[in-house]
Amino acid sequence: MERKSVFISYRRSSSRYLARAIYQNLRQHGWDVFLDVDTIDSGDFDRIILNEIRTRAHFILLISSNSLQRCREPNDWVLQEIAEAVRLNRNIVPIVEADADFERELSYLPEALRDVVSKKNMLPLMDFYFNEAMDKLRNRFLKTPYTRTQNMLDEELAERQQQIVTLDEVAISKSVSILPPPFAWVEIPDKGYSIAKYPITNAQYRLFVEAGGYETERWWTEQGWRAREDGWYLGDNWKPSGQPWVQPRCWDNVIFNGNEQPVVCISWYEAEAFCIWLSEMTGENIKLPTKNQWEYAAQGEDSRRIYPWGDMWDCALCNNSVFPCQSTGTTKVTQYEGLGDSPFGVVDMVGNVSEWCKDFSYRKHNEPDSNATERHVKGGHWRLMHTEHFECKKERTVRPHYFINYIGFRICRS
Known part of the structure; x- marks a missing residue:
């Protein structure tokens, strides 16, 4: 698994422009980034999405106001992406937009996931400090994560x-x-x-x-x-x-x-x-x-x-x-x-x-x-x-x- 590889999870209705901006910034700095609107060509959508999480070391979760509200529905795709990242012990980085209440958004997650995500260091994102936030993201938050190998799991x-x-x-x-x-x-x-x-x-x-x-x-x-x-x-x-x-x-x-x-x-x-x-x-x-x-x-x-x-x-x-x-x-x-x-x-x-x-x-x-x-x-x-x-x-x-x-x-x- 490539160390400089990232999966971006986001709610398309509220965060598609921010997701694309982060995608472009990381790509310009040599990162392998998966963003579903750009990277999927054809095939079984759910299989491709979950496989992309498995093949990447880091998982960015974009949180805007009410973006996790639909996670109360068991079949919601953002919920399933978060669950897969937790299951695989990926380095989860919540990026919280200026209009979002982090604690409130987490309340929409099932308890088992909420317990994990709440312990992650979140990166607050202010509109006028995007470049500074991206520097912090690349240099501090996207460190080589601890992942359990199959031997460890065995x-x-x-x-x-x-x-x-x-x-x-x-x-x-x-x-x-x-x-x-x-x-x-x-x-x-x-x-x-x-x-x-x-x-x-x-x-x-x-x-x-x-x-x-x-x-x-x-x-x-x-x-x-x-x-x-x-x-x-x-x-x-x-x-x-x-x-x-x-x-x-x-x-x-x-x-x-x-x-x-x-x-x-x-x-x-x-x-x-x-x-x-x-x-x-x-x-x-x-x-x-x-x-x-x-x-x-x-x-x-x-x-x-x-x-x-x-x-x-x-x-x-x-x-x-x-x-x-x-x-x-x-x-x-x-x-x-x-x-x-x-x-x-x-x-x-x-x-x-x-x-x-x-x-x-x-x-x-x-x-x-x-x-x-x-x-x-x-x-x-x-x-x-x-x-x-x-x-x-x-x-x-x-x-x-x-x-x-x-x-x-x-x-x-x-």
């Missing part, structure tokens, strides 16, 4: 895999030491079980994936393994795709795949497989909570409590879309800690994601390997706009092979 993966404990190697570790933070058990007094303080995160679920979770049949129920092989998906309706599941379906979606965001787009069968795997790794009895266990952990001893925090609704206490709150996706599982906790201190019981439960009590199907056609889901999620959906007693059932970007899970231990 070594990191090998190191993580060595940390995954198997039964054949060493004494089994406990769940707290295996799962990366944030993770903790909350003991429910006099009930004989503990419940996870937070929903399971992407980083925690990744251990299951990297341990061969989608390749190891013994960690799945019979019905679950069949659903995995069938590869159920939602087209015009729910049906088998013939392409087996190999990971959660939102695994590569930058809006939902932050390490400390709850894992989503997984079926009940995948949540149950995670529990079976973790039970084997730890020797502990790990399961999904039953509907009754979940409700008690959310309400405490007061079975009439409406919300985990009390009886008065406040949209500032959890991740939701009840007016005037307006969520654009999942948040870190710790973001509302200390605000909307249950009486036992359990976090995110409502808001953020709804959660799979073990049972389908209407028909007494409580065992994992039963042929239950539905399972309970508890807790309102980030997309819901009506307060009744966030009540502790609110419940619904969902088919176990379904998955969507607002259902996750937490675990229970007895």
Whole structure:
């Protein structure tokens, strides 16, 4: 990869003239610069764009007023360009035009990307100091970036895999030491079980994936393994795709795949497989909570409590879309800690994601390997706009092979 190579990402409607001026300045000083209106000749547009990011060391992000507003839409191309640059660990240089509020623009990005871009040194651009700004850009901001080689990536993966404990190697570790933070058990007094303080995160679920979770049949129920092989998906309706599941379906979606965001787009069968795997790794009895266990952990001893925090609704206490709150996706599982906790201190019981439960009590199907056609889901999620959906007693059932970007899970231990 050429050291003096740059990709310019910009919103054409507001920054096309600035983008061209920067492009021409860098070219005059010997830089290899990609600007989509000048450099693409023909071919598959999205493939060419992403490949150009891969082949360049630096990534300039032009920010004008409201230029990142459309990044709230998952298919926005500027969003996808930023996500690719972050994934590839490129040297990202935000250039902020005079009319733009940097913090406000960053608020339009998904949390996982916002955390990365906010830490970058941004270059403010004043209209009358363009040449001075370009000197700073070339001589200070476009330094040789640190990039991880494939060998480095392989070594990191090998190191993580060595940390995954198997039964054949060493004494089994406990769940707290295996799962990366944030993770903790909350003991429910006099009930004989503990419940996870937070929903399971992407980083925690990744251990299951990297341990061969989608390749190891013994960690799945019979019905679950069949659903995995069938590869159920939602087209015009729910049906088998013939392409087996190999990971959660939102695994590569930058809006939902932050390490400390709850894992989503997984079926009940995948949540149950995670529990079976973790039970084997730890020797502990790990399961999904039953509907009754979940409700008690959310309400405490007061079975009439409406919300985990009390009886008065406040949209500032959890991740939701009840007016005037307006969520654009999942948040870190710790973001509302200390605000909307249950009486036992359990976090995110409502808001953020709804959660799979073990049972389908209407028909007494409580065992994992039963042929239950539905399972309970508890807790309102980030997309819901009506307060009744966030009540502790609110419940619904969902088919176990379904998955969507607002259902996750937490675990229970007895």
